[in-house]
Amino acid sequence: MLQVIGRKHGATAAQIAIAWLLDQRDVSAIPKAQKESSQRSNLDALRIKLDDEDRAAIAALAKNLRYVKPPFAPDWAA
Numbered sequence: 001m002l003q004v005i006g007r008k009h010g011a012t013a014a015q016i017a018i019a020w021l022l023d024q025r026d027v028s029a030i031p032k033a034q035k036e037s038s039q040r041s042n043l044d045a046l047r048i049k050l051d052d053e054d055r056a057a058i059a060a061l062a063k064n065l066r067y068v069k070p071p072f073a074p075d076w077a078a
Contacts, residue, residue: 001061005054011045018045020058027074 002013009016014031021029022045033039050058 001057005050005057008054009048009050011048012041015041015045015048016050016054016058018042019048019050020055022046023050023055 002016006013006016018029018031031042033042
């Protein structure tokens with residue numbers, strides 16, 4: 001789904017994920033990037049404006065498929 005939304009905005013799935021995180025209240029996005037090209041790509045996520053349809057599609061994604069879930073992570077399923 002992130003790839004589909006990415007094509008709509010001319011962005012990568014990673015950029016869409018970062019844009020979505022930046023769109024969340026009380027959430028700080030801290031993407032990892034060593035390479036300058038990756039850093040620039042992450043910064044480009046600031047230019048993406050997700051619409052209500054995008055937000056709804058992302059919100060509908062399965063919430064139980066996490067690769068990293070630290071104890072301090074928000075309860076996104078709530």
